[in-house]
Amino acid sequence: MNRTPSSAAPAREHGDAVQGPGSGSTLSNGLKQRHLSMIALGGVIGAGLFVGSREGIAAAGPSIVLAYAVSGALVMLIMRMLGEMAAANPASGSFSVHAERSIGSWAGFTVGWMFTALLCVAVAAEALGAADVMLQWFPGTEPWMWVLLFMVIFTGTNLTAVSNFGEFEFWFAALKVAAIGIFLVLGLLAIFGVLPGTHAPGTSHLTGDGGFLPKGVDGLMVGLLASVFAYGGLETVTIAAAESKDPVRGVAGAVRTAMWRIALFYVGSMAIIVTVIPWSAPAIAKSGPYVAVLDYLKIPAAGQIMNVVILIALLSAVNANLYGSSRMAYSLISRGQGPAFLGKVSGGVPRRAVLLCAAFGFLAVVLSFLWPDTLFQWLLNMVGAAVLVVWGFIATAQLRMRRTLEREAPEKLVVKMWAFPVLTWVALAGIVAVLLLMLRDENQRIQLLFTGGFGVVLAVIGLVRQRSLGKGTDLAKK
Secondary structure (H helix, E strand, O other): OOOOOOOOOOOOOOOOOOEEOOOOOOOOOOOOHHHHHHHHOOOOHHHHHHHHHHHHHHHHHHHHHHHHHHHHHHHHHHHHHHHHHHOOHHHOHHHHHHHHHOHHHHHHHHHHHHOOOHHHHHHHHHHHHHHHHHHHHHOOOOHHHHHHHHHHHHHHHHHHHHHHHHHHHHEEEEEHHHHHHHHHHHHHHHHHOOOOOOOOOOOHHOOOOOOOOOHHHHHHHHHHHHHHHHOOOOOHHHHHHHHOOOOHHHHHHHHOOOHHHHHHHHHHHHHHHHHHHOOOOHHHHHHOOOHHHHOOOOOHHHHHHEEEEEEEHHHHHHHHHHHHHHHHHHHHHHOOOOHHHHHEEEEEEEHHHHHHHHHOOOOOOHHHHOOOOOHHHHHHHHHHHHHHHHHHHHHHHHHHHHHHHHHHOOHOOOOOOOOOHHHHHHHHHHHHHHHHHHOOOOHHHHHHHHHHHHHHHHHHHHHHHHHOOOOOOOHHHH
């Protein structure tokens, strides 16, 4: 199925075996264009937006809008670079494959296994969050019961045809998009004083209560850090695209609409929240920003409505993270960077890789119950800054791969990075700036050190493997 670099059609990359080791089967292409479109659309609406935004607002006040806009611009650049590489060489291993081809096998190994670990730990965190929501409705139950139920359901979903994963994500995303869309409409009506029982607030909440920067630049920086990590997970759509009938079209469409999706859902909703109600309103800290706004607008059962939306966002994350981690693990294994027996594909699904990632995620859940302040916290710290490592490898790989594509296969540049190489360097500078900001905060600094140590261990293992196998780093050699 692999094509030469000069092939007229963008090909699935050399080196990421589509065929499972010794399986005689391949990953399916069961994801439809509507699945990819909705995954891309709903993928930006996660629990980080609904749950994590309250910390950002508390730290930055109205300037949280600026924080989300700045971090959103960085994410747009990352997604554009990733889209360029993914459209040229669709791969279930996405950026891990691109890093391996353009930097070296050690780089693909490092970023691939770090991303897999990140998603597996995220599975545990999201499942625990979903269990907490269920406990509000069923207080007499135990959290492990709900975690077990969710893990069984979504492990089962991911063990069956990939189209089932696509259907779950399609409807999850549709519900999230509908919910945030209704919120944005209600918020705009309230801002203009059109909604019954409200009056136009003007700029009183943006400039009052301490001004636009109530806690100064330091508060803005804390808000910026909170907003950066809310965008994590957008990369999954480029992994999913490899299992669609037209991966190039899917990736291109997702990347080209990333700008308005980020601006509308993240920046837009933050602007509405801090315009409609004071950023210091106690209800934001108590109930969350979205519930606080809906309560202010006297929307009946606002808290329960948002709990349903948050539950959907969390379950969607469990489903997507199990999918993304299993496909990344499969890609690594198929390239000889993991135990071969786990790479078997049956029915178009890498079921052993799915079970591996589900088992790791469930183990993390067990650790959260037994040793929440030690082992589980260490796991969280190890992957705390992993998304920045992933973004750094994406930018570095794109810098090197773009030149090769321009020289050897320019017809594959279906999606192009804007103002290359200037904006790629701007993105790398932005990543470094965020890392430096993390060093200023004690909690963030611990995460950075743990993640850095984890990354160094993976890189050393990857380098030893690369040298022992004699793999070069030149794309031309692959």
